[in-house]
Amino acid sequence: MYIGRFIVIGPEIGAYRVSSRSFPNRKAVARDDAVTIAPTEDAPETDNPYISYNCARTVGDTAVIGNGSQVDPIAEKLELGYPARDALAETLLALDYEKDDYDTPRIAGTIGEESYIGIVRRDALLVERVTESTLVATYEKDTPESFAFRVENAEEAADAAYGLDFEHPVCAVGVTRNDAKTDDTKMDDTDSNAFSFAIENGN
Numbered sequence: 173m174y175i176g177r178f179i180v181i182g183p184e185i186g187a188y189r190v191s192s193r194s195f196p197n198r199k200a201v202a203r204d205d206a207v208t209i210a211p212t213e214d215a216p217e218t219d220n221p222y223i224s225y226n227c228a229r230t231v232g233d234t235a236v237i238g239n240g241s242q243v244d245p246i247a248e249k250l251e252l253g254y255p256a257r258d259a260l261a262e263t264l265l266a267l268d269y270e271k272d273d274y275d276t277p278r279i280a281g282t283i284g285e286e287s288y289i290g291i292v293r294r295d296a297l298l299v300e301r302v303t304e305s306t307l308v309a310t311y312e313k314d315t316p317e318s319f320a321f322r323v324e325n326a327e328e329a330a331d332a333a334y335g336l337d338f339e340h341p342v343c344a345v346g347v348t349r350n351d352a353k354t355d356d357t358k359m360d361d362t363d364s365n366a367f368s369f370a371i372e373n374g375n
């Protein structure tokens with residue numbers, strides 16, 4: 173089954189996976205306080221506005237993940253003190269679904285004291301609090317659904333998301349709260365105090 177990009181919110185551990193038929197030549201890149209989805213060096217030129225973006229950011233004790241440019245304004249709203257539910261709902265509604273051939277939905281989630289997951293589709297805006305592991309995807313599984321995601325740390329989350337049996341995996345990012353009970357994650361460049369990230373680019 174092809175479900176496109178998807179998010180899992182644990183709720184203490186999360187993951188984002190890029191699956192792509194059209195633009196497989198992409199990778200996740202760790203920045204100071206973000207993870208970016210970017211074309212690989214050998215990728216063909218494209219002017220598609222939807223395929224390079226920050227897919228993960230942290231703001232204090234909240235992490236944001238998502239499938240497009242909404243991640244930055246969601247993070248900015250959190251910085252201004254918006255509750256996560258409102259930051260997700262207002263931003264998803266303002267940016268709306270992507271104006272491409274598929275009306276691709278925007279999906280996003282936050283991990284924090286309370287965790288949330290959201291999607292804006294052509295026909296709906298859904299934002300829900302997450303209390304058990306939940307998945308939402310751009311296609312097919314485009315309503316948040318309970319999803320068994322048994323992982324202990326950010327590396328396992330990235331590996332598991334990458335390896336899930338949905339077609340055309342490209343790359344994945346795992347994120348975990350450091351004050352959650354699983355704290356044996358390897359720290360890397362993108363770690364804030366509150367969160368650890370891990371990247372799986374399939375090589």
Ligand SMILES: NC(=O)c1ncn([C@@H]2O[C@H](COP(=O)(O)O)[C@@H](O)[C@H]2O)c1NC=O
Pocket residue numbers: 176177190191192193194195209220222223239240270272273274276277310
């Ligand atoms: N976020 C992404 O990484 C991303 N990759 C592709 N898209 C959009 O989705 C369309 C379909 O892509 P695909 O056939 O790879 O699933 C693309 O034309 C593009 O407009 C994306 N937009 C939303 O998921």
